[in-house]
Amino acid sequence: MSQIGELLAPSNAIAMLGFLGLIVMVATPWRRVGLALAGGGICGILAAGLLPLGNWAIFPLEQRFPAFVDDGRPITGIIVLSGALELTRSAARRQFAVNGAAERLFAFMDLARRYPAARLVYSGGNSRIGSRLPPEAWTATEYLKTIGLPGDRLTIEPRSHNTWENARETRNLVRPSPGERWLLVTSAWHMPRAMGSFEQVGFRVIPYPVDFQTNGTRDLEQPFTVVGQGLERLDLAAREWLGLIGYRLSGRTGALFPGPGAEPKPSEAKLVIAN
Missing domain, CATH: 3.40.50.620 (HUPs)
Structure with missing residues (x-):
């Protein structure tokens, strides 16, 4: 993954949201805003890591051909x-x-x-x-x-x-x-x-x-048991979807998908x- 792709990875974005919340809580008077951001980051990491979001995102890519x-x-x-x-x-x-x-x-x-x-x-x-x-x-x-x-x-x-x-x-x-x-x-x-x-x-x-990363449609319903696995799957799918968008905009593919x-x-x- 390129440096830009790493920065745009969902796992990084969610973690940075939580970190931003901590900074706001400590360094500004807007403690409630900071608390909301930090809480959103923690909940976001858990949701993205445990729910089958990564499988939902990568499944259409794997089934295309x-x-x-x-x-x-x-x-x-x-x-x-x-x-x-x-x-x-x-x-x-x-x-x-x-x-x-x-x-x-x-x-x-x-x-x-x-x-x-x-x-x-x-x-x-x-x-x-x-x-x-x-x-x-x-x-x-x-x-x-x-x-x-x-x-x-x-x-x-x-x-x-x-x-x-x-x-x-x-x-x-x-x-x-x-x-x-x-x-x-x-x-x-x-x-x-x-x-x-x-x-x-x-x-x-x-x-x-x-x-193939998924076993089929059954993986669309089953949660991950390890947060890191779910985040890694979501990052991989996000990188590929962003790649498809970038390639279409730059004329490197003739279709978005x-x-x-x-x-x-x-x-x-x-x-x-x-x-």
Whole structure:
């Protein structure tokens, strides 16, 4: 998550509301106002952390694209988007460290085995521009080679810093031809923004969603048992919804909530590709 995204996270916003209330209580004569703000912050943290608000927010994202069904037709290539590695910890401990999105890597390796003739592309540099850490694509592919993935099948795209650049740089790298079938592997909650970005640059891909956070509709009714889990889920969903809004306003997607069958307008696609 970027620095701006971290500041806008609901958990931070609610906590800062409570902290502001404490300051008002101590440093101003408006003790009742401060008490109300502090109480609102405490109640807000409990409500956001225990009620299934995070599941309500992330469920529509995860359900937007259906699971991939193999119809027997050949697959030209498989693209996996970065985001599964903890680059700082990997560098500090000199070990391959993954985060909660590790299913992207597992799916990538499984698909590579199932489609031995498909091209393999790992797309992703470092999300923090200016960081001295190596691109995620470099770190990940070195590990994938050590566990048996053939190095001659792997193509890396290490220049991108975000989802939009994933789409643009990958398209420029592989130069897809009409009629080719490429699978796009990323987290289910991230798939709408990823698909919208690839479609907007004129690269038609097939979604392969993984890393689901919810178990289905039953999670919309069940509260969390740990406050931190609920807050983390809500922060993740909020970041993605804000990302969708930002991408639509900046022209990086052709729809606010990209879905199956959505296509960019020819004029928009040409404009974006020219950039």
